Amino acid sequence: MGGTPAAGVLQSPPPSPSPTRGEGSAPSQRHRTGFDATQAWVFDLDNTLYPAECNLFAQVDQRMGEFIASFLGVPFPYARHLQKSYYRQFGTTLSGLMKVHKMRPEPFLDYVHDIDLAVVPEHPELGEAIKALPGRRLIFTNGTRAHAERVAAKLGILHLFEDIYDIVASEYVPKPQAEPYRQFLKLHGVDPKAAAMFEDMPHNLEVPHQLGLTTVLVHSSYVDHPVQIGIRNWQKPPEHVHHMTENLTEFLGDVLSTIATPKSA
Numbered sequence: 710m711g712g713t714p715a716a717g718v719l720q721s722p723p724p725s726p727s728p729t730r731g732e733g734s735a736p737s738q739r740h741r742t743g744f745d746a747t748q749a750w751v752f753d754l755d756n757t758l759y760p761a762e763c764n765l766f767a768q769v770d771q772r773m774g775e776f777i778a779s780f781l782g783v784p785f786p787y788a789r790h791l792q793k794s795y796y797r798q799f800g801t802t803l804s805g806l807m808k809v810h811k812m813r814p815e816p817f818l819d820y821v822h823d824i825d826l827a828v829v830p831e832h833p834e835l836g837e838a839i840k841a842l843p844g845r846r847l848i849f850t851n852g853t854r855a856h857a858e859r860v861a862a863k864l865g866i867l868h869l870f871e872d873i874y875d876i877v878a879s880e881y882v883p884k885p886q887a888e889p890y891r892q893f894l895k896l897h898g899v900d901p902k903a904a905a906m907f908e909d910m911p912h913n914l915e916v917p918h919q920l921g922l923t924t925v926l927v928h929s930s931y932v933d934h935p936v937q938i939g940i941r942n943w944q945k946p947p948e949h950v951h952h953m954t955e956n957l958t959e960f961l962g963d964v965l966s967t968i969a970t971p972k973s974a
């Protein structure tokens with residue numbers, strides 16, 4: 710099943726990263742969906758830069774419930790119910806807690822990210838692929854900078870990134886809302902038409918697609934999250950998902966081999 714190198718790169722139908730593909734089409738179309746113009750490589754952190762098989766989010770998920778139970782003084786099962794319902798209603802559990810209960814975000818974020826990273830493996834091959842990408846490399850996460858730094862350091866890839874844009878930088882407005890994407894692009898001077906975004910949640914790629922970034926969905930057949938089950942049932946990817954892969958390292962290797970090919974035009 711998925712997660713092995715054999716899982717390979719699954720391309721969605723319209724574009725190919727091939728630099729020669731689309732020579733006859735409008736340049737904007739080619740740049741939007743390929744990688745030949747990509748100068749900034751933007752990565753989500755959780756379940757994107759490390760495999761979903763690590764199940765790291767299960768720890769965060771559990772600790773969110775614990776924090777809410779303690780903070781509101783409610784039984785754990787009810788805290789879990791609130792956690793999930795705020796996630797659905799506000800995009801993140803944190804947003805719901807801040808809006809409904811006027812909760813300060815810092816203690817919550819510190820608590821939920823205080824997790825055991827023993828399950829995150831070092832990944833030198835991923836590091837080599839990221840290092841070889843031409844241009845700038847950034848992390849854009851709905852988590853905190855501290856969490857991203859810990860996880861990326863455990864993977865052995867932290868030093869390869871120019872900066873991390875986190876939920877504090879976005880003033881606690883999470884993806885998939887449009888504001889943090891716009892603010893991220895402006896803050897870092899990233900031209901969306903010369904950028905690519907890697908994400909494990911398809912809805913987090915809708916705004917990047919609208920803004921002109923090339924989008925890559927890093928998905929997993931391991932996870933039973935409703936979103937991942939939904940992806941497995943797609944007849945074809947939605948328009949905002951330009952590329953799909955279950956193996957980020959292999960996908961980046963394929964991208965590197967195509968953009969390293971001299972242009973034929």
Ligand SMILES: [Mg+2]
Pocket residue numbers: 753754755756757908909910
């Ligand atoms: Mg993620």
